[in-house]
Amino acid sequence: MKKVLLVTHHKYNDIGNISRILYQNFLLTTVSYKHLNKITNKMINNFDLIILFGGKMSANSKSRFIKDEYKFISKIFALNKSTIGICLGAQLIAKFFGSRIIKDRYKRVEVGYRQSLNCEKNFFKKSKMSFLQFHNEGICYNKNMNVLAQGRIFEVDAYKIINKNIYGFQFHPEVNSHMISQWYGNLENVKKGTDKLSNILKDYDRFKLDNYRWLRNTILRILND
Numbered sequence: 649m650k651k652v653l654l655v656t657h658h659k660y661n662d663i664g665n666i667s668r669i670l671y672q673n674f675l676l677t678t679v680s681y682k683h684l685n686k687i688t689n690k691m692i693n694n695f696d697l698i699i700l701f702g703g704k705m706s707a708n709s710k711s712r713f714i715k716d717e718y719k720f721i722s723k724i725f726a727l728n729k730s731t732i733g734i735c736l737g738a739q740l741i742a743k744f745f746g747s748r749i750i751k752d753r754y755k756r757v758e759v760g761y762r763q764s765l766n767c768e769k770n771f772f773k774k775s776k777m778s779f780l781q782f783h784n785e786g787i788c789y790n791k792n793m794n795v796l797a798q799g800r801i802f803e804v805d806a807y808k809i810i811n812k813n814i815y816g817f818q819f820h821p822e823v824n825s826h827m828i829s830q831w832y833g834n835l836e837n838v839k840k841g842t843d844k845l846s847n848i849l850k851d852y853d854r855f856k857l858d859n860y861r862w863l864r865n866t867i868l869r870i871l872n873d
Contacts, residue, residue, distance in 0.1 A: 650696040650871060654678045655720075657703020657736055662830075664822035666699065669864045674871075682713050684720040692723055697730045697871050700737025702820060704834075706785060707739035707749040718744055730813040730870055738807075738816030739787055745809055746790035752801050752841075757784040759835070760843030761851035764797035764805045764819065771796045771806075777862065778855050779819030780848070782831060784839070787818060801841075813873050821863040825852055 652674050654663055663678070670676055677695070679687065681703070692698070700721075705714060721744045724731050733741040739749045758781035767775055777797075786802025789795060792810055799805040805818045832845045843851075 649673070649675050651675045651677065651694055652697045652699065652871075653692070653695040655681055655684065655698065655700045655717075655737070657681050657701055657705065662824075662827050663699075663701065664824050664827050665860055665863060666822045666867070668860075669867055681717055684713075685716040687720060687723075689723055689727060692727055692729060695729065697732070697867075698724055700731070700733045700740060701822075702735030702737060702782070705736065707736060707743050708785075714740075724814075725812070728812070730873065731815070732867070732870060733814075733816040734822060735783055735818060735820060738818050739785065741809070741814060741816050742787045742790065742793065742804065742807065745792040747793070747804070748788040749785050750788060750802070751785050755839065756801055756841040757839045758782070758786075758799075758801055758841050759832075759839075760841075760848050761855060762800050762819075765800060766795075766798045767806075768794075768796040771808075771866075772862070773865075774858075777858065778851070779817075779821055779859060780823050780828065780852070781819050783818065787816070813870060815866075815870060821859045821866075823852070824856075825849060828852060 652670055717740055743749050761778045762781045763776055763778045787804040789803045793807040794810055795804055796806040807816050828848055
């Protein structure tokens with residue numbers, strides 16, 4: 649049975665539809681980002697896939713825990729492990745490989761469903777897909793990545809690290825309605841670019857099936873590469 653390590657950044661470790669996709673056929677282990685300094689190379693080698701989830705902190709943080717996470721990512725890279733980063737996870741991986749993680753010059757955020765631009769057709773299968781965005785910082789291009797989709801405000805919405813089975817998704821394909829409501833309730837303030845919760849939940853109902861199918865197919869493809 650293949651094993652998947654899930655790295656969470658929230659107090660409540662809700663991994664949404666990823667649990668629904670994986671729990672029957674894969675062995676799942678969840679660890680908080682605060683404990684990554686305890687994960688050895690030998691332990692990492694036991695896993696077939698590592699997924700780094702989103703969180704409220706910044707990839708530019710100088711905190712001890714974020715520094716430990718970059719050390720953890722360096723181990724993943726050295727051991728050539730299949731990896732998916734979602735939102736903050738994608739930003740951490742991108743920065744490790746040379747991206748700048750920046751705020752929008754007009755102080756806009758993205759909270760709501762947005763259409764990814766210039767989707768790579770072999771990867772997305774559809775030229776247009778909409779996913780939940782929930783961030784106030786974004787990813788800049790670096791030479792170590794192939795861009796799979798562009799964002800509406802920031803340069804990179806999805807990418808693959810060249811010659812590695814490592815992917816980053818700025819958006820949240822894993823969410824369910826409970827997660828959306830919980831995250832929205834934890835917003836410190838509403839900024840330019842934040843949709844109303846009622847509109848986000850309506851869009852969730854519109855796109856949830858497409859997002860689920862895409863996420864399931866993507867995870868299984870990465871696991872089997």
